[in-house]
Structure formats: structure tokens, C-alpha cells
Amino acid sequence: MQTSNALAVIRKQWHPLKDSYPVSMKQMPCIIRLQEPDPDEILPKKVKKKKSRGQREADLKDFPEDVISTHTVSKEVLDAFYSEGNWKQMPSEIYKRLRHEPESWTVEVHTVDVFVGTDGYHQDEFMRGDRPKDLFRGSIATPSLVASILNVKYVNSAPLHRMEQEFSRNRVNISKQTMSNWMINSSRRYFAPLVECVKQELLKIPVTQSDETPTQVINDDRAPGSKSYMWVHRSGEFHTKFPIVIYEYQKGRNPELPLQFYQNYEGILVTDSLSQYHLIEKKLRGLINANCWAHARRDYADAIKTADKSNPDAVRRSVAYQALSRISQIYKLEGTLKDLTAGERLKERQNAIKPLVEEYFAWVKNQLENTVVPPKGKTAEGLKYSLNQEKYLKIFLSDGNVPIDNTASERSIRTFCIVKKNWMFHDSIQGAQASAIIYSISETAKLNNLRPYYYFKHLLTELPKHYDKKGNIDSAKLNHLLPWAKELPVECRKPRR
Numbered sequence: 001m002q003t004s005n006a007l008a009v010i011r012k013q014w015h016p017l018k019d020s021y022p023v024s025m026k027q028m029p030c031i032i033r034l035q036e037p038d039p040d041e042i043l044p045k046k047v048k049k050k051k052s053r054g055q056r057e058a059d060l061k062d063f064p065e066d067v068i069s070t071h072t073v074s075k076e077v078l079d080a081f082y083s084e085g086n087w088k089q090m091p092s093e094i095y096k097r098l099r100h101e102p103e104s105w106t107v108e109v110h111t112v113d114v115f116v117g118t119d120g121y122h123q124d125e126f127m128r129g130d131r132p133k134d135l136f137r138g139s140i141a142t143p144s145l146v147a148s149i150l151n152v153k154y155v156n157s158a159p160l161h162r163m164e165q166e167f168s169r170n171r172v173n174i175s176k177q178t179m180s181n182w183m184i185n186s187s188r189r190y191f192a193p194l195v196e197c198v199k200q201e202l203l204k205i206p207v208t209q210s211d212e213t214p215t216q217v218i219n220d221d222r223a224p225g226s227k228s229y230m231w232v233h234r235s236g237e238f239h240t241k242f243p244i245v246i247y248e249y250q251k252g253r254n255p256e257l258p259l260q261f262y263q264n265y266e267g268i269l270v271t272d273s274l275s276q277y278h279l280i281e282k283k284l285r286g287l288i289n290a291n292c293w294a295h296a297r298r299d300y301a302d303a304i305k306t307a308d309k310s311n312p313d314a315v316r317r318s319v320a321y322q323a324l325s326r327i328s329q330i331y332k333l334e335g336t337l338k339d340l341t342a343g344e345r346l347k348e349r350q351n352a353i354k355p356l357v358e359e360y361f362a363w364v365k366n367q368l369e370n371t372v373v374p375p376k377g378k379t380a381e382g383l384k385y386s387l388n389q390e391k392y393l394k395i396f397l398s399d400g401n402v403p404i405d406n407t408a409s410e411r412s413i414r415t416f417c418i419v420k421k422n423w424m425f426h427d428s429i430q431g432a433q434a435s436a437i438i439y440s441i442s443e444t445a446k447l448n449n450l451r452p453y454y455y456f457k458h459l460l461t462e463l464p465k466h467y468d469k470k471g472n473i474d475s476a477k478l479n480h481l482l483p484w485a486k487e488l489p490v491e492c493r494k495p496r497r
Contacts, residue, residue, distance in 0.1 A: 060096055062495050105172060108142060133464040141182055147456035149179050150186070154435070154442045155452045157418050180431065187434035190463040193473045194481060195246065195440045201482075202244045206267040207236030207401045210277070211409035212253065213417055217426045222251070228426075229253055230416055230436060233261060236270065237408040238342065238401050242484035243447035245412045247436040249429075255279040262287055268399060270406050273389055290395035292406035297327045299382030306378070319367055320379045323386075326360045334404045342400030354397050361390055412443055441483075448483040449494040455483070458492055 070092070078087050113129040135141045152158045160176035167174050202208060212231045231248040250257045255276040262269065266286030271277040272295050281289040303320035315321055333353050337345045364386050367373070373380045386393065396402040416439060426432040441459070442452045462481060466473045480487040 056096075060098065063098070066099070103166075103170060105170065133467075135460060135464060136182070136185055139182075143457045143460035146182050146186055146460055147453050150183065150438060150442070150456045151453040153183070154438050155415075155446075157415070180427070183438065184430050184434045186460065187437040188430075190460065191437045191441055193475050194459065194463070194478055195437050197475050197478050197482065198244055198440065198444060199246050201242070202233060202235060202246055203262070203265050205235045205239055205244070207239065207270065207399070207403075208265070208267060209234050209236060209270040209403070209406055209409040210258065211272065211406060211413050212274075213413050215249075215416075215426065215432065217429055217432050227252070228432065230413070230432075231258070231261075232409055232413040232416075234409055234412050236268075236401055237403040238345075242482075243444070245440060245443040245447060247416070247439040247443070249432040249436040259283060268395065268402055270403060270409075272406055273385065273392075278392075288395060289392055290402055291389045291392035293327065293330070293393060293396075294405040294407055296382070296386050296389065296393060297324055299378045299385060300324045300327075303378035303382070318379070319371060319373055320382065323360075323364075323379075323382060326356070326363065330356050330360070331404070340400075344400070346398075346400030349397050349400070357394060357397060361386065415439070415443060444483045450483055450488070450492050451494055454492045455488070458489060 079085070081087075110131065112131050115127045117123055117125045135143065135146060149160075149163060152163055153160060160179050163179065164174065164176045210231065210233045212229045214227045215230050217228045228249065228251050231250055232245060233248065234245040235243050248261060253274070253276055258276055259280040262280060262284060265284065268288045268290050269277065269281075270290045270292065272292050277289050281287050300320040300323045303318070304315065304324065307315050307318065307320070309315065330353055333356070334349075337348050340348065364383050368383050368387065373383070396404050416435075426435065441456070445452045445455045459481060463473070466477060468474075479485060
């Protein structure tokens with residue numbers, strides 16, 4: 001297996017900080033001494049994917065084609081150039097270009113037939129033809145229009161006032177307030193029951209991840225500048241069958257908030273070192289908290305960034321550099337396990353990574369006891385962090401489904417972090433709650449290879465049909481609308497390459 005070969009190579013590599021190995025490594029016939037990387041090379045870098053041949057044809061194959069008239073050369077020009085008859089036609093060259101039309105607008109005109117009785121029994125009694133349920137009674141909103149607004153705001157991160165301006169340039173007068181009302185009503189009336197179904201599926205997954213980011217809500221009955229938070233809860237990084245992301249708006253970071261969300265959860269929750277998560281572990285018997293190794297190396301990386309790069313040898317001798325090198329070795333081994341099963345990953349972690357982890361924590365304790373580092377510096381903070389979080393940082397060694405860090409949650413919340421720079425704050429609690437619900441749908445849709453616009457459109461077409469006369473939706477009947485449902489129309493799915 002290719003992965004096993006990669007592991008074998010790494011196990012042969014010289015440990016940059018210690019010449020001794022666990023027994024299994026000492027028995028290796030060959031140990032290769034590698035050159036130390038520069039300090040800036042310790043943190044992993046993204047590798048750009050090369051575009052494969054024939055990719056353009058694959059990208060364009062599913063679109064309709066408009067065959068343009070042939071670009072040719074007249075016989076007169078050919079005869080004048082080559083002399084008459086001294087030429088022949090070769091196979092034509094064919095190339096393709098992609099055309100895009102600006103936004104188009106169409107007014108739906110609905111006609112409802114009306115009947116009235118003429119006999120004595122039904123005099124003046126009216127009967128009307130069945131009309132499709134409106135999204136909002138008396139509104140011009142349609143599933144396609146609302147889906148387009150949701151897609152631009154929550155997927156493409158454009159604020160409502162820019163959409164209002166763009167609409168106006170097309171002579172479409174829809175105010176940002178009207179659009180905001182549509183989003184709030186859509187999330188509350190239609191999307192909330194579906195998101196609750198998705199949440200219940202999330203809480204069945206044995207490994208989940210969580211993170212949070214501050215946001216501001218103007219009208220939330222608190223003092224100006226009070227911090228609110230958008231929490232994100234998602235399926236574990238290795239759970240690829242039906243990945244899930246749930247956003248949740250809360251007024252703060254009180255431990256009661258995640259406690260309420262995970263009150264019936266039994267499994268492992270991967271987070272950063274936020275104390276709130278440690279508190280809920282103590283209160284919930286079935287929950288185990290695991291910490292993020294990316295946070296364990298963050299203080300060391302900050303120390304390296306501020307170090308004097310004019311003296312590379314001094315940087316390499318620094319405690320921060322040594323710590324990053326040790327953690328880098330752990331990450332290198334972990335990176336080779338990505339495509340393994342949970343059982344295989346656990347076995348390799350126990351054999352190859354656990355000794356490095358144990359060695360790292362022994363080294364941390366030794367540094368704190370015997371090495372003089374500035375007590376308030378980044379290096380000292382990094383050492384103390386690792387020591388305080390040792391129990392939680394070791395959890396990934398006990399379960400092959402637990403990721404080494406919480407970067408998957410950070411990726412899931414990144415869309416919100418980008419968009420809040422555009423619109424800065426929410427006007428109301430209702431708006432923040434609506435955003436949480438809509439982001440839950442759009443981000444989960446993207447993870448399940450759906451096209452958010454078409455998925456929004458499909459939901460807004462189908463969900464109104466599920467309301468009973470009392471205005472309730474039976475959540476048990478929504479399984480066919482979940483982001484991973486096989487019943488979803490083809491147009492909702494992202495084309496496979």
C-alpha cells in the first residue's frame with residue numbers, strides 16, 4: 001500500500017531533536033539524516049493542484065452549445081494567394097468559448113378561474129381553481145427569486161444593499177428591507193424544521209467538532225458593543241458519508257449554551273481550548289472533549305515569527321523552534337494516514353505517533369522545569385498550554401475517527417467570517433437567527449456537493465407543500481429533502497468531473 005510505504009519512509013527519517021527512538025524504530029535497518037527546514041517551512045503550506053489535460057472539455061461538456069457559423073476564407077482570396085486551384089482544405093480547427101448572459105427577469109402571470117352557482121341551492125357561492133401555495137401571501141416572491149438572494153448573500157458574501165443597487169440597475173425595485181423580511185420569514189417558516197432534522201442527525205455521529213466567532217447584533221436589548229457569537233457545530237472531519245454543519249446564534253459564550261446543544265450527545269467533541277467545553281464534559285457523562293493540536297503550536301509559531309531572522313542558528317536553537325519541529329514530525333506522520341480506515345489509522349497512530357506524542361510532553365515538562373524562558377513570552381505560553389491540555393490533546397490517539405486538530409470547524413466558519421467584514425453586524429436577533437439557519441443549509445449543501453442556489457430553490461418549492469392547515473410541518477416527512485437525500489433533483493447536484 002502506498003500509505004504504508006510513506007509511513008515506512010518517515011519512520012526512517014532522523015528525529016531532529018532526539019537520536020533515540022522507541023524500540024520499533026531502533027530496529028529499523030536504515031536511518032536517514034534529513035536537513036533541518038528553515039523556520040518558516042515548519043508550518044505546512046498549501047500545494048497548488050495542476051490542471052490536467054482535457055479539463056476544459058470536461059468543464060464544458062454539460063452546457064448547451066450554440067454553434068457559430070464557420071469562420072472561413074473565400075475562394076477568391078484563396079485563389080489570389082495560392083493561385084487558382086493550387087490549394088486544398090484541411091480539417092477545420094474547432095475551439096470553444098463560454099458565454100454568460102446577465103441576469104434575466106420574467107414576470108409570472110397566474111390566472112385563477114372563478115365560478116359561481118346560478119341555481120337556488122348554490123346562489124352566490126364561489127369556487128376557484130387550485131392555486132399553488134405562495135411563499136408569502138400577497139408577495140411577488142418566488143422560489144427562484146428568494147433562492148437567488150440567499151445564494152448571493154450567504155454563499156457569495158454580498159450585502160443586501162449591493163443587491164438592491166444591482167436590482168435597481170435592472171429596473172427591479174426591491175428594497176433591502178423587503179429582502180431581509182423574506183430571509184427571516186423563509187428561515188423561520190420553512191428552513192427551521194429542516195435544520196432541526198439535520199441537527200438531530202448530527203448528534204448521532206460519534207465524533208463532532210465545534211468552534212465560535214464573535215458577531216455584533218445592534219438591537220438585542222443590551223449595551224452597545226456587547227459581543228454575540230455565531231457557533232458552528234459540525235460532523236467530524238473523517239465522517240464523509242453525509243457531512244453536516246450547524247450554525248447557532250447565541251448572545252455569549254456561557255457554558256450553558258453548548259451544554260444545551262449537546263445535552264443528549266454521546267461521543268467525542270473536538271474543540272479548541274475554550275474552558276466552556278471542558279465544563280460541559282464534566283456535566284455530560286457521555287461526552288468526551290478533545291483538543292486541537294493546531295492551537296498547541298500556535299504560540300510557538302508566533303514566537304518564531306517575531307524572532308530575529310538574521311541569526312538562523314539562534315532561531316534553530318530556540319525552544320519554540322524545537323517545539324514546532326517535534327509537532328511537525330507528528331503532523332507529517334498523521335498526514336500519511338488520511339486515506340486509511342479508522343481502524344488502520346488508529347493502529348498506525350498507536351505504533352508511530354503515540355511515542356512521539358509521549359516524548360513531546362516529556363520534553364515540555366523538562367523545559368518548564370529546567371529551561372529559562374521569559375515567563376510571559378509566547379514560548380512559555382505554548383509550553384504551559386500543552387501541559388494544561390495534555391489530557392485533551394491525547395484523545396486522538398484513542399480513536400481513529402478523531403482528527404488531530406479542529407481546522408475543519410475553522411473552515412466551516414470561514415464563510416461567515418468573510419461575509420461579516422462586508423456587512424459588519426446584524427440589525428436584529430431575528431436576522432442573526434435567520435443567518436444561522438440559512439448558513440446551516442448552505443454550508444451543509446456545499447459539503448454534500450450540492451449547488452446551493454438550486455437546493456434553496458427546491459426547498460422553497462417543496463416545503464410550502466408540507467404545511468398543514470394549522471401551519472405546522474411534520475419533520476418526519478422531510479427526509480427526502482435532506483442535503484444527502486437520493487430523491488433530490490439532478491439540478492441540485494454539483495456535476496461530477
